[in-house]
Structure formats: C-alpha cells, structure tokens
Amino acid sequence: MFARTWPQPARCTVPDPRPPRPNAAAAAAAADVAADPTVLHIDWTLCDGRGLCTELLPELLGRDEWGYPLALNRPVSERSNVPVQRSLLPAARDAIALCPRQALRLTESAKLTRLPSNGRG
Numbered sequence: 509m510f511a512r513t514w515p516q517p518a519r520c521t522v523p524d525p526r527p528p529r530p531n532a533a534a535a536a537a538a539a540d541v542a543a544d545p546t547v548l549h550i551d552w553t554l555c556d557g558r559g560l561c562t563e564l565l566p567e568l569l570g571r572d573e574w575g576y577p578l579a580l581n582r583p584v585s586e587r588s589n590v591p592v593q594r595s596l597l598p599a600a601r602d603a604i605a606l607c608p609r610q611a612l613r614l615t616e617s618a619k620l621t622r623l624p625s626n627g628r629g
C-alpha cells in the first residue's frame with residue numbers, strides 16, 4: 509500500500525530569548541521559604557562534623573571536604589544559615605534535637621542579619 513508522507517516543517521533555530529522558566533518545585537519551595545523565613549543556623553564552632561544532620565536533611569545540607577555541614581545552593585558567605593521550607597521544619601527540629609553538640613538552632617532570617625550591639629550605637 510502506498511503511504512503518503514508530508515514534508516516536515518523546518519525547525520526553528522533561533523534561540524529563545526526568554527529566560528528559562530523556573531522549575532515548578534523550586535518555585536514552590538522558594539515561595540514557601542519567602543512566606544516563612546525560618547533559618548537553620550549551623551554553629552561550626554560547636555559542630556564535630558560527623559554529619560548526622562546532613563542525613564536528616566539531605567534536601568538542605570551537604571558536607572564540606574572535612575565533613576562539616578553546609579547549606580546546599582547558597583552563596584559561600586551564607587552557608588551556615590539554611591532557609592527551611594515549612595514542609596521541612598519537622599526534619600529540621602529532629603536534626604536540632606539529635607545534634608550531639610547542640611550546634612543547630614532555628615531562628616528567623618531577620619534576626620540573623622542584625623549584628624549584636626556593642627553598646628556604642
């Protein structure tokens with residue numbers, strides 16, 4: 509039997525100038541963080557670097573080459589402060605409760621940006 513074929517349209521080769529659309533899950537997580545600016549602070553001076561918290565919060569924490577936890581996908585200067593989505597708060601609380609060195613705490617992001625006052629203004 510004769511099968512009729514149609515010419516295929518030429519594919520567009522002009523690059524799309526629009527910015528890439530954000531991943532829906534990442535956008536939802538960012539919105540969740542924006543709505544609830546809770547931050548998990550890692551005190552590296554107390555931490556022993558065994559990485560229990562990274563096993564409890566693999567979505568948020570990675571380990572550096574010495575085993576110390578740090579925030580994933582954050583600028584280097586902000587890697588001890590981990591924004592926590594509301595859905596991950598229970599896991600963050602578990603990590604705090606189980607941290608053997610009490611090196612983790614939850615705080616509001618606004619409190620982290622303020623430096624302690626030295627009484628000179």
Ligand code: SF4
Pocket residue numbers: 550554555556557558559560561562576577606607608609610611612
């Ligand atoms: S659980 Fe505590 S002591 Fe262990 S790596 Fe995490 S922050 Fe450090």
